[in-house]
Amino acid sequence: MLRFHSPFDGKRFIGDKKKMIFHDSHHESIPGRVGGCQIDRIAPENVARFDPDSPAEAIIQGFAPCLDCLWTESSVHE
Numbered sequence: 196m197l198r199f200h201s202p203f204d205g206k207r208f209i210g211d212k213k214k215m216i217f218h219d220s221h222h223e224s225i226p227g228r229v230g231g232c233q234i235d236r237i238a239p240e241n242v243a244r245f246d247p248d249s250p251a252e253a254i255i256q257g258f259a260p261c262l263d264c265l266w267t268e269s270s271v272h273e
């Protein structure tokens with residue numbers, strides 16, 4: 196789900212600067228599941244947003260796709 200509050204500001208792709216992975220908010224694993232995306236648990240100072248808001252931009256910036264929400268996302272490989 197998209198989050199419209201800071202620091203997410205409605206961005207679809209959310210990076211975790213500590214783990215250097217990024218998530219797709221539209222396909223994130225169920226919140227609270229152990230080992231899932233846990234986007235809500237990323238510390239605000241570690242949240243990365245991308246402009247443009249795309250997997251390609253995240254990868255350019257050195258982030259790896261999250262295996263829980265992005266492994267089926269074909270656009271990652273475009």
Ligand SMILES: [Zn+2]
Pocket residue numbers: 217218219223224231232261262263264265
């Ligand atoms: Zn994820």
